[in-house]
Amino acid sequence: MSLPQAAARYLQVKDFILERIAGGTLRAGERVPSENELTRTLTVSRMTANRALRELAADGVLVRVAGVGTFVAEQRVHAHPLEVRNIADEIRSRGHEYRVKVLALESVSASRELAERCGVKMGAQLDYSLLTHFADAAPLQVEERYVNPQVAPGYLRNDFSRTTPHEFLIRVAPLQRAEHIVRALVPERRIRRLLRLEPGEACLLIMRRTFSHGRIASVADLYHPGSRYELAANCQPR
Amino acid sequence: MSLPQAAARYLQVKDFILERIAGGTLRAGERVPSENELTRTLTVSRMTANRALRELAADGVLVRVAGVGTFVAEQRVHAHPLEVRNIADEIRSRGHEYRVKVLALESVSASRELAERCGVKMGAQLDYSLLTHFADAAPLQVEERYVNPQVAPGYLRNDFSRTTPHEFLIRVAPLQRAEHIVRALVPERRIRRLLRLEPGEACLLIMRRTFSHGRIASVADLYHPGSRYELAANCQPR
DNA sequence: ACCCTGGACCTGTATAGACAACTAGCTCCC
DNA sequence: GGGAGCTAGTTGTCTATACAGGTCCAGGGT
Numbered sequence: 001m002s003l004p005q006a007a008a009r010y011l012q013v014k015d016f017i018l019e020r021i022a023g024g025t026l027r028a029g030e031r032v033p034s035e036n037e038l039t040r041t042l043t044v045s046r047m048t049a050n051r052a053l054r055e056l057a058a059d060g061v062l063v064r065v066a067g068v069g070t071f072v073a074e075q076r077v078h079a080h081p082l083e084v085r086n087i088a089d090e091i092r093s094r095g096h097e098y099r100v101k102v103l104a105l106e107s108v109s110a111s112r113e114l115a116e117r118c119g120v121k122m123g124a125q126l127d128y129s130l131l132t133h134f135a136d137a138a139p140l141q142v143e144e145r146y147v148n149p150q151v152a153p154g155y156l157r158n159d160f161s162r163t164t165p166h167e168f169l170i171r172v173a174p175l176q177r178a179e180h181i182v183r184a185l186v187p188e189r190r191i192r193r194l195l196r197l198e199p200g201e202a203c204l205l206i207m208r209r210t211f212s213h214g215r216i217a218s219v220a221d222l223y224h225p226g227s228r229y230e231l232a233a234n235c236q237p238r
Numbered sequence: 239m240s241l242p243q244a245a246a247r248y249l250q251v252k253d254f255i256l257e258r259i260a261g262g263t264l265r266a267g268e269r270v271p272s273e274n275e276l277t278r279t280l281t282v283s284r285m286t287a288n289r290a291l292r293e294l295a296a297d298g299v300l301v302r303v304a305g306v307g308t309f310v311a312e313q314r315v316h317a318h319p320l321e322v323r324n325i326a327d328e329i330r331s332r333g334h335e336y337r338v339k340v341l342a343l344e345s346v347s348a349s350r351e352l353a354e355r356c357g358v359k360m361g362a363q364l365d366y367s368l369l370t371h372f373a374d375a376a377p378l379q380v381e382e383r384y385v386n387p388q389v390a391p392g393y394l395r396n397d398f399s400r401t402t403p404h405e406f407l408i409r410v411a412p413l414q415r416a417e418h419i420v421r422a423l424v425p426e427r428r429i430r431r432l433l434r435l436e437p438g439e440a441c442l443l444i445m446r447r448t449f450s451h452g453r454i455a456s457v458a459d460l461y462h463p464g465s466r467y468e469l470a471a472n473c474q475p476r
Numbered sequence: 477a478c479c480c481t482g483g484a485c486c487t488g489t490a491t492a493g494a495c496a497a498c499t500a501g502c503t504c505c506c
Numbered sequence: 507g508g509g510a511g512c513t514a515g516t517t518g519t520c521t522a523t524a525c526a527g528g529t530c531c532a533g534g535g536t
Contacts, residue, residue, distance in 0.1 A: 008518080008519060009519080034485075034486060034487085035486080035487075036485080036486080044520080045520060046521090046522090046523095047520075047521070048519085048521080050487080051519095051520095054487095058296075064487065066487040066488065066527070066528050066529080067487065067528030067530080068485095068486065068529060069486065070486090179471075180471040181468050181470050181471075182469040182470075183422075183442065183467075183469075184421075184441055184442035184443075184462075184464035185422070185465075186424070186438055200424055200438060201424070202423045202424050203422055204420065204421065204422035204442075205422075213296065224422070226422035226423045226424075227423075229421075230419050230420060230421045231420040231421075232417075232420075233418040233419075233420070233471070246488080246489065248489080272516060272517085273516080274515080282490080282491090283490060284491090284492085284493095285490075285491070285492085286489085286491080288518080291517090292517095292518090302517065302518090303517075304497070304517040305497070305499035305500080305515080305516050306498080306499060306500080306516065306517080307499095307515090307517080
């Protein structure tokens with residue numbers, strides 16, 4: 001029986017910055033408040049502000065120049081092999097119209113199983129979303145996602161019609177590593193209906209965990225209709 | 239005209255740890271000196287030691303457990319993204335007995351469709367094999383493969399009980415590049431029976447093309463039972 | 477017109493001290 | 507014998523303070 005532990009102050013500072021970037025108040029190239037300004041406005045010590053800015057810089061979110069200031073980094077493209085690409089781009093690049101439907105968007109308390117998968121304690125709050133991505137009129141992906149707000153804050157306030165979860169996460173919690181497990185299955189009824197699967201149609205499930213700041217930023221189950229989706233991957237051995 | 243700037247002390251501490259890991263003094267799972275120990279032995283402040291260990295943990299080199307200590311992280315497997323590993327090794331490494339059954343092994347004439355997929359002219363001769371790979375008694379992969387004898391000769395004479403197609407091809411036609419397409423489906427009856435699928439069970443299909451000497455060496459369809467097989471892939475962006 | 481020097485402000489680093497939360501092991505008491 | 511509670515050690519965080527070095531600009535001297 002304990003009060004929800006207040007987030008560490010350096011995390012609050014990071015959130016302060018990340019929210020302003022995600023919300024558009026701070027744009028690429030712009031100057032973010034200096035350590036001393038943060039010390040005054042957020043009443044934290046300079047070392048705490050320093051840690052926040054330093055970690056954001058290490059993650060590539062900010063760029064720091066000694067003697068000058070700290071700036072929002074230019075957006076960098078994260079195209080690495082087997083990156084499951086942004087579903088919106090993927091759909092648009094094939095000449096279809098992209099549309100997303102938000103079926104759920106809320107904060108949930110982690111069950112034991114979920115907590116283990118997300119690397120948090122049981123009962124911790126996680127941001128949850130359930131989306132369907134459409135190519136023209138046909139559903140192409142059901143995305144069920146849990147986001148750790150400690151790592152990627154502000155997820156629930158994202159406007160998914162403009163920014164896909166993928167895009168949001170890349171911006172807010174720079175991708176360090178991703179883990180994929182791919183399975184084929186005939187899914188439960190809920191997913192079948194959302195994907196409008198034919199009876200007996202299979203489904204490609206990609207279970208994805210993304211890491212940022214050395215922690216799990218997000219856990220996603222991506223369901224795709226077997227008849228209309230395939231995953232391509234190229235390997236260049238070295 | 240300045241003396242070579244001494245490295246920051248937290249960097250010296252990081253090096254101290256990294257050198258001991260590289261040199262074998264510290265092995266995976268072993269405990270590294272605590273912050274207080276480093277404070278004493280290296281005469282740095284605890285915050286400096288803390289920063290060094292914290293950053294190494296963020297990089298995945300160390301694992302820290304509050305109240306317990308700091309440990310060298312277990313070696314991360316650096317599997318090539320979506321490299322489909324040798325199925326025999328994969329089965330054996332999970333503690334199962336590997337067995338293969340050769341269902342067909344012959345030379346065939348390429349149909350129009352097949353010729354296109356294999357990058358040869360219609361009617362060209364291709365080596366064909368149909369194998370089932372077993373883990374203990376259960377089929378884990380049905381492998382249907384076409385090999386271009388111009389690129390990888392001698393395929394039909396291979397002893398598959400000793401050398402998997404994968405191993406053979408790697409030896410005969412050095413792998414230059416691989417192309418994968420992954421699909422989920424409920425397969426045709428022939429595959430269902432070979433994989434002993436439950437009614438309505440899905441199947442993970444990996445369609446693989448390997449390139450050698452700039453040409454397509456082999457085209458393979460790898461069918462896996464959805465309930466007993468999953469594909470793992472990790473991405474380390476750089 | 478040019479230089480150059482100070483000061484203001486910034487990041488980068490280092491330290492000492494403090495408190496919290498957690499863990500493992502020990503002791504003590506029942 | 508076993509459970510409760512204490513304790514030492516560990517990580518995690520926060521603060522106040524200090525100094526070094528980089529950058530930029532304004533103002534003054536040449």
